[in-house]
Amino acid sequence: MNKKLLDLIAQQFDSEEKIVTEIINLEAILNLPKGTEHFVSDLHGEYQAFQHVLRNGSGRVKEKLTELFEDQLTEENISEFATLVYYPEEKLRLIKNRFDNKKELNHWYTEVIERLIKLLSYASSKYTRSKLRKALPEQFVYITEELLYKTDDSTNKKQYYNQIFQQIIKLNQADQLIIGLAYSVQRLVVDHLHVVGDIYDRGPEPDKIMDTLINYHSVDIQWGNHDVLWLGAYAGSKVCLANIIRICARYDNLEIIEDAYGINLRPLLNLAEKYYHDNPAFRPKIHSSKKTSESEQLQITKIHQAIAMIQFKLEMPIIKRRPYFNMSERLLLEKVDYENNKVTMHGEKYPLQNTCFATVNPEQPDQLLEEEAEVMDRLLFSVQHSEKLARHMNFLMKKGSLYLKYNGNLLIHGCIPLDEKGNMEKMAIEGKTYGGRDLLDIFETYLRQSFSQPEMTDDFATDMVWYLWTGEYSSLFGKREMTTFERYFIKDKKTHKERKNPYYYLRENEQVCRNILAEFGLNPDKGHIINGHTPVKEVEGENPIKANGKMIVIDGGFSKAYQSTTGIAGYTLLYNSYGMQLVAHEHFNSKEEVLRDGTDVLYVKRLVDKELERKKVSETNVGEELLQQVSLLTMLLEHRFSK
Template sequence: MKTMEDKYMALLNKEYPTDSIIIQEIIKLESILNLPKGTEHYISDLHGEYDAFKHLMNNCSGVIKEKVIFLFQKEMSNQEINDFCQLIYYPDLYLPKKETNEWYCQCLLRLIRLARYITSKYTRTTIRNYLQQDYADIIDELIHAQLDEMDQKYIYHLKIINMIIELHQQDDFIKTIIKLIKHFAVDKLHILGDLYDRGKNPHKIINDLIEYKRVDIQWGNHDILWMGAYLGQEACIVTVVKNCVHYQNLALLERYYGIPLRNLMLEATKCYPQKETNKAMELYCLELIKQCELKLIKQYPHWHMEYRIQNQNPAHLSPSQIAIIKELKHSFTRSMPLKKHMDFIFQKGSLYLKTNHNLLLHGCIPLDENGQLYQYHHFDQILKGKAYFDYVDHYINECYQKKQQPDYFWYLWCGQYSPLCGRKIILDQPGIELKNSYYHYIEDEKICLTLLREFGLYGSDCHIINGHTPIRVKDGESPLKGNGRLIMIDGGFCKQNQKKTGVAGYTLISNSHGMRLKTHHVHVGSYRHDVEYDSMIIYTAKNQEYIKDTKRGLEIIEQMNDLKKLLELKRQNEI
């Protein structure tokens, strides 16, 4: 009987049938390993603020402007640099209606130089694979001329550009080059949770992320709430509706996700005739949530959620309330647009991610009052730290794949010791919150180092990257905790939080030379005007990092070893 390894080698042999194909692939992978590490961006708590997110993606958190300044500061004025960047951010808005051929020629030459500089970290094959479009051969020719070839080929390239202009394809070609620049300016995007609630357009953010592809998500408490609602957890469903009512986002549910709320509205206004419609709906949802949560509190006493409702009402759900919940559950679990978004969030997401020396998570690693890892007795066993995270991550995926009972999603949404919430929040006494001890102890570098070691991270360049908790910069609070070992990057993309924080969010940027934190200034007016940033260096790499030093590099090395083994077996006529 064939072993699993034999079967794997047989499959690999079908994909790489000859020695020359195997050798070519090994050489290609070796060359990739020795390219500089790509640029990674980490952002958190977008909360449906699509305009801010879109601007962030268009300007790559200011990285594009930095590259433009580096290349062109000696030949362009500050105003020309700003205008050039705006063209890159919003080409449909800033492409001139009438301009001279000389302007177009100069603009195209500069865009090609910028594209050549930004794509220098990638193999030619990678760029060619992206250029599945009409101008692929032309762009490949223009951006891959080596510096010593430029004098010889300059006239040839100029002829190409002049022909593009003569054929009136310059605007279309400019947009194509700009897409290439934006695509390769950031190699990987990490979203540290909370895409949903508050802002009006989380669906637009998710649609863009689906198209972007090179993204991972660390689930936040607001994400897990929607995930639980999609799987049919009743307390999660009604809480999602209440949040949408509270933040006046009913169009998201009704128009985009196709979830009708008319019957709920009629019942709510009947119960609270003296209240304005939205307020009546919110109060009605709150009563439904209380009854749903009371049921969960009694069913799962070992979760210790009895504090959650102070004024417990022994009344049961009425037939009309049961009918409303049943209708909502039917709509949430059968909405195709919601399914598309939840599929993406489940598949791209995880409770935490360990990548390239860093531990990424949304909320916290729960600690007890003594600073020790909190012990859970939730799954007929005692779990803590990484073991608990791994178990819950597996549980979430099992619920998604097998459509199992998702009640624990409610605990993850609001539990005092939930790694996604980490706060003691009383449902019927809003404003009263107690944070988990984690948020006190992370000021201590020793605690941060202990938590990193718990997840197998020991190096001097290892960090915990955290979202969830807005940093009150205006009150002097720093996003750096534990002597820089932990970086809290929820700075307030959500507009409601900006009054508390005094800033408009953070972007953490990591590349082959190190890591830095960009603080977004609060922006007034249109995002089509550039946003100001402050930049703080977190660390500078002693030596430039290459792909072989990353998580992706380890995967490539493993792939190369498999191919080398296959080549050896073929040469020995054993396969």
């Protein structure tokens, strides 16, 4: 095996000089400071807020500007410069309107380009020239490198550099250069992005977030429960598909289905118009910034009811054919007394309200009407033939995983299912018992299997994807049951309560967190668990840093639906060579407000962990790969060129 590998490597490194040069290069890189990691979570379609956090690097851009120009620029000037880096196209237009003559504008161009070059140099100080070159604006690589590495601007080359600036301005390239340099700075302040789950649902533009991630220079994704729901729908699960349409209807976001992904909802609307009427429990949650007419709201209300009833029906055959899912209590349509309008749950009867059972056969409540079945077939066909959705789902699968071990930390969206004593909770699947890391691994195996066979719609793997959305031992759901039916139809709020897995209170315990890190083969003394999924209610005094810093929860409410209960607009986490900082964000109103006022939405930074010694590339996942390359190259050198 080694010989075959060495032969392949030898094709690229076919001389002793090339091998030695590469070993020297890699060994040098291993001693550079580690790059900055940026963690975000629970984006829930909030594209504009995500874009801002991505562009400002959770405050890294402004920090570097302040460090570099604190003695030269006022705080107001630094804020304006930062905004230029975040939104160069829009800010350029606003700034240029201030100048009355070309001479003043040209002077401003020269000044700003010089400052951007200094900022670029400062932001790239821990990278190799090769890595920096890849981040530079493609059409200006040569010019930018000349300006970056100038060392003799006072004597021999002064006129040379002046001429570069003059020609950039004269040839009307100043705007494009400024824009290119701004994006290069954005790229360099963050080396790698982690998205710790839930890109989809609730917010209006998850498709734009996906397009951004596809074009991002370095990213990984830990799937959230909402992401898996979309993966499941694309993989052939009709019940997952019904769920995503229901959620989009609930949050008045059906445009994601129709406009963004080109899926025709007309057949579903026709069905809804035939059987359903207005119903207060199914009225959509209207966005404050969005105008939806009464007639549109009524249409959405009808669609919402139609797809919810289809969802409840589709769940039942899965529950019956998979008894080890332990979900028989969720066969609620069978527990309804349709004559007296009551339902029996856990031995107790509850009156029902706002019911919409027009398509339910009390004798066979799980039976779809022929037209309901036809609608779902057509919807699934549209989903699996949407080119844009295919591109997004394939990227989500390629870059995603249920958990990730990265630079000594465990990244997971939901939870590690635990019992009350803190032991790994066990689940029996097809005759075998799994817990902890093994349970998550088998979940991911089934998800990937289902995704690879989209024509299989009722197999075990596809059913398991739905279980990840709603099952009690799912690491993504983390609750005993999902009370969607109760929230729609039962007034008594005690039935709405969803009991959380013990993980969610045990994660406050340092020893429990250390045990989880050990379960995943990580060092409990140095590692952290980075978690999303459950919004941290900072307004009530909840601390996102738990278990003596071993647990960091970064879902602080990117989704506007949560911000009234969290009190903030999301957490992000930064991890550079000096340690970790948690960043809390204020509510993001609009890009226009940032451009106009230069305001940033950073709220406060908290030190999570400080490295005693500055961390190097050699101590990272990337460093492990480089060390393996050095080892192979050393073997090749000895094998081919030793005397």
